[in-house]
Amino acid sequence: xxxxxxxxxxxxxxxxxxxxxxxxxxxxxxxxxxxxxxxxxxxxxxxxxxxxxxxxxxxxxxxxxxxxxxxxxxxxxxxxxxxxxxxxxxxxxxxxxxxxxxxxxxxxxxxxxxxxxxxxxxxxxxxxxxxxxxxxxxxxxxxxxxxxxxxxxxxxxxxxxxxxxxxxxxxxxxxxxxxxxxxxxxxxxxxxxxxxxxxxxxxxxxxxxxxxxxx
Amino acid sequence: xxxxxxxxxxxxxxxxxxxxxxxxxxxxxxxxxxxxxxxxxxxxxxxxxxxxxxxxxxxxxxxxxxxxxxxxxxxxxxxxxxxxxxxxxxxxxxxxxxxxxxxxxxxxxxxxxxxxxxxxxxxxxxxxxxxxxxxxxxxxxxxxxxxxxxxxxxxxxxxxxxxxxxxxxxxxxxxxxxxxxxxxxxxxxxxxxxxxxxxxxxxxxxxxxxxxxxxxxxxxxxxxxxxxxxxxxxxxxxxxxxxxxxxxxxxxxxxxxxxxxxxxxxxxxxxxxxxxxxxxxxxxxxxxxxxxxxxxxxxxxxxxxxxxxxxxxxxxxxxxxxxxxxxxxxxxxxxxxxxxxxxxxxxxxxxxxxxxxxxxxxxxxxxxxxxxxxxxxxxxxxxxxxxxxxxxxxxxxxxxxxxxxxxxxxxxxxxxxxxxxxxxxxxxxxxxxxxxxxxxxxxxxxxxxxxxxxxxxxxxxxxxxxxxxxxxxxxxxxxxxxxxxxxxxxxxxxxx
Numbered sequence: 082x083x084x085x086x087x088x089x090x091x092x093x094x095x096x097x098x099x100x101x102x103x104x105x106x107x108x109x110x111x112x113x114x115x116x117x118x119x120x121x122x123x124x125x126x127x128x129x130x131x132x133x134x135x136x137x138x139x140x141x142x143x144x145x146x147x148x149x150x151x152x153x154x155x156x157x158x159x160x161x162x163x164x165x166x167x168x169x170x171x172x173x174x175x176x177x178x179x180x181x182x183x184x185x186x187x188x189x190x191x192x193x194x195x196x197x198x199x200x201x202x203x204x205x206x207x208x209x210x211x212x213x214x215x216x217x218x219x220x221x222x223x224x225x226x227x228x229x230x231x232x233x234x235x236x237x238x239x240x241x242x243x244x245x246x247x248x249x250x251x252x253x254x255x256x257x258x259x260x261x262x263x264x265x266x267x268x269x270x271x272x273x274x275x276x277x278x279x280x281x282x283x284x285x286x287x288x289x290x291x292x293x294x295x296x
Numbered sequence: 297x298x299x300x301x302x303x304x305x306x307x308x309x310x311x312x313x314x315x316x317x318x319x320x321x322x323x324x325x326x327x328x329x330x331x332x333x334x335x336x337x338x339x340x341x342x343x344x345x346x347x348x349x350x351x352x353x354x355x356x357x358x359x360x361x362x363x364x365x366x367x368x369x370x371x372x373x374x375x376x377x378x379x380x381x382x383x384x385x386x387x388x389x390x391x392x393x394x395x396x397x398x399x400x401x402x403x404x405x406x407x408x409x410x411x412x413x414x415x416x417x418x419x420x421x422x423x424x425x426x427x428x429x430x431x432x433x434x435x436x437x438x439x440x441x442x443x444x445x446x447x448x449x450x451x452x453x454x455x456x457x458x459x460x461x462x463x464x465x466x467x468x469x470x471x472x473x474x475x476x477x478x479x480x481x482x483x484x485x486x487x488x489x490x491x492x493x494x495x496x497x498x499x500x501x502x503x504x505x506x507x508x509x510x511x512x513x514x515x516x517x518x519x520x521x522x523x524x525x526x527x528x529x530x531x532x533x534x535x536x537x538x539x540x541x542x543x544x545x546x547x548x549x550x551x552x553x554x555x556x557x558x559x560x561x562x563x564x565x566x567x568x569x570x571x572x573x574x575x576x577x578x579x580x581x582x583x584x585x586x587x588x589x590x591x592x593x594x595x596x597x598x599x600x601x602x603x604x605x606x607x608x609x610x611x612x613x614x615x616x617x618x619x620x621x622x623x624x625x626x627x628x629x630x631x632x633x634x635x636x637x638x639x640x641x642x643x644x645x646x647x648x649x650x651x652x653x654x655x656x657x658x659x660x661x662x663x664x665x666x667x668x669x670x671x672x673x674x675x676x677x678x679x680x681x682x683x684x685x686x687x688x689x690x691x692x693x694x695x696x697x698x699x700x701x702x703x704x705x706x707x708x709x710x711x712x713x714x715x716x717x718x719x720x721x722x723x724x725x726x727x728x729x730x731x732x733x734x735x736x737x738x739x740x741x742x743x744x745x746x747x748x749x750x751x752x753x754x755x756x757x758x759x760x761x762x763x764x765x766x767x768x769x770x771x772x773x774x775x776x777x778x779x780x781x782x783x784x785x786x787x788x789x790x791x792x
Contacts, residue, residue, distance in 0.1 A: 106358055196501060254553075258577065275455075281490070283530075
């Protein structure tokens with residue numbers, strides 16, 4: 082007997098007590114919880130996002146839509162970044178004012194090569210205010226998962242307010258599960274030493290978020 | 297489950313040694329108290345916690361009650377997305393499958409994401425026998441692996457180690473596994489984390505095979521979810537060419553939407569964060585991004601035996617947050633090693649004896665490793681009534697009865713150690729069924745009360761070693777009732 086038949090057979094025998102006409106999934110799962118916690122204007126939601134990102138040690142910068150290029154150029158210069166990784170499909174205007182050397186992410190780039198790049202700039206798919214979370218889905222301007230992982234400095238641009246949602250329940254319908262998704266809440270961290278949080282382990286140790294939109 | 301724990305002493309003996317270790321108790325007390333207050337604050341932030349908890353309970357229960365259907369759906373959706381699904385009835389089968397898949401890549405080393413399922417199957421040891429080196433990459437797992445130690449906590453396997461001990465392990469052992477610890481390494485957590493970053497970096501960058509577990513598998517989409525903090529998970533899930541995920545069959549949730557519940561309850565319950573730093577979700581393989589080959593190994597290893605128990609099956613709702621460990625007064629004092637399993641604490645006390653059966657001394661003792669205070673139930677984000685299952689398992693240990701082991705129906709024999717207790721209970725039942733006998737016995741007890749010992753002799757000594765014997769009244773209740781007319785006339789002279 083194959084492992085499959087054995088496991089499924091055991092499951093069915095174990096569930097002999099479950100009536101065949103049990104109520105279906107839709108009826109059983111009461112969703113009495115909230116879609117979002119509290120009512121906020123889009124501006125207040127953006128404020129909450131900024132606060133929660135900062136609470137987990139992301140560096141938050143707010144600017145008008147027309148100031149993204151200048152903001153990014155300033156951040157790269159302040160970091161002393163000489164090279165910046167550019168994922169496919171990134172808005173070229175965002176890097177127009179930076180003097181850092183652009184490194185295109187190519188399919189054949191090895192992890193070792195990515196490790197030599199100083200910074201990476203990406204957009205995101207959605208940002209969640211209540212949890213201070215950015216979600217990247219690998220579409221244009223967000224890159225393969227590795228580009229936001231190996232370099233030590235990640236700058237992520239969020240378009241405010243259209244990319245910002247209040248809560249996790251409001252974020253999921255905006256995401257396509259068929260895409261590889263990375264949820265990022267602050268720079269990498271660990272609680273493994275005496276259950277105290279320390280920032281900076283394997284992922285980028287510095288996460289800067291540019292909230293681009295009218296104040 | 298893993299052979300690592302064969303021959304473990306029963307919980308009371310192991311705990312007795314552990315509570316004498318002042319360093320261990322200090323480490324545990326510090327860590328559990330730190331996280332307790334933080335978890336409470338993180339949970340208090342969401343006003344609908346009770347509703348989220350109830351939804352989580354129902355989603356998991358529903359899935360378990362129709363698990364065959366959902367497992368077939370997982371198989372179909374993962375396969376459609378380009379993954380390859382394998383089924384493992386037990387630990388050996390899972391380890392054999394993984395070893396074969398690694399051998400087929402021609403590689404002799406793998407990088408691992410922290411995974412309870414592969415701890416449970418003893419995968420690292422099994423791979424080592426095949427000449428394959430498995431590198432743990434989670435910081436706490438690394439500390440355990442380098443220190444040739446055993447994990448003592450679900451979330452923070454090195455919780456029993458303080459920063460000074462961790463520094464010593466890094467200094468002494470890192471060199472043998474790869475890049476040695478930096479010169480002059482101190483015990484500040486930031487420096488220790490940096491040492492781990494440097495040590496593991498070269499392994500991540502050259503890795504060709506990654507091994508992981510998963511926190512959730514979504515049946516309708518075939519999506520796997522790994523929740524983590526450090527980024528080691530992302531490294532293992534995205535840089536290698538081949539990814540092998542070993543996942544317990546109870547990790548399934550029906551729909552994409554169900555994640556909205558658990559992604560709110562899991563981080564707050566485990567690390568007391570609004571959201572953990574990194575969550576990875578992948579569905580099969582993606583052209584040009586991440587591993588080109590993806591294997592999913594669905595693991596039973598005692599889960600179907602647990603599922604067959606109508607009371608005990610709720611343990612399979614567990615999402616491995618470890619909140620129950622952090623609040624448990626027994627865990628705080630005895631530590632994780634005393635539980636003799638990769639699953640310590642309250643959830644371990646109900647999971648291990650169900651996954652492994654109650655045949656060994658340690659597994660038969662685990663249902664008793666609790667004061668039944670109920671703190672674990674209160675914090676559980678999927679509302680597992682751990683005290684209820686503990687009592688149920690105690691009953692099984694003492695009385696025996698029908699159960700399922702390895703997919704087969706068996707009748708368990710009553711445990712031998714409880715013969716005296718059973719004899720006492722039989723005697724009590726006999727006496728309570730005979731009013732005359734009971735009356736005579738009670739009167740005799742009252743008259744001889746001055747001569748009663750303060751502890752029981754013989755097999756009863758263990759019971760009275762930690763308890764006071766109840767004082768016997770001068771007059772049995774029923775005599776008092778008859779004499780005073782139910783308390784109406786207390787003035788009637790006392791019998792003696």
